[in-house]
Amino acid sequence: MGQEFSLALIMFHQSVAEKVGLNLTDYKVLGIIPFEGMTAGQISSITGLSTGMVTTVVDRLEKKDFVYRERNTDDRRKVIIKANFEKVGLVLGPFFQSFGYEMGKVVSHYSPEEAKVINDYIKKSIEVFRQETKKIRQK
Secondary structure (H helix, E strand, O other): OHHHHHHHHHHHHHHHHHHOOOOHHHHHHHHHOOOOOEOHHHHHHHHOOOHHHHHHHHHHHHHOOOEEEEEOOOOOOOEEEEEOHHHHHHHHHHHHHHHHHHHHHHHOOOOHHHHHHHHHHHHHHHHHHHHHHHHHHHO
């Protein structure tokens, strides 16, 4: 069941990415940029992409107006990558509005106690994924 879940999740995100004209890597990088933005080094650290590859991804996202670069006010040598949340919301919002509605229907069938167990499982699974990813990158 886990493999089916994983494949369905990947295919959903792949389909959304294709619909908005992004490849999956660019789309997922866009998805990790917080409101305050982040540096290319931070993106590299989270994703495992080289800083050169991050630059290429950011260039492609910037060309499509999904992100922009801004100089750090404290350290002018640093560049902060920020998402254009107005465009992100306009372009991606409709997909996630429907998705959120449908997932809300699924979640509504669980008691608060059951939801806690499900959330605990997800949190612990995320940590396993991160640990195993780190092991793979270190080899």
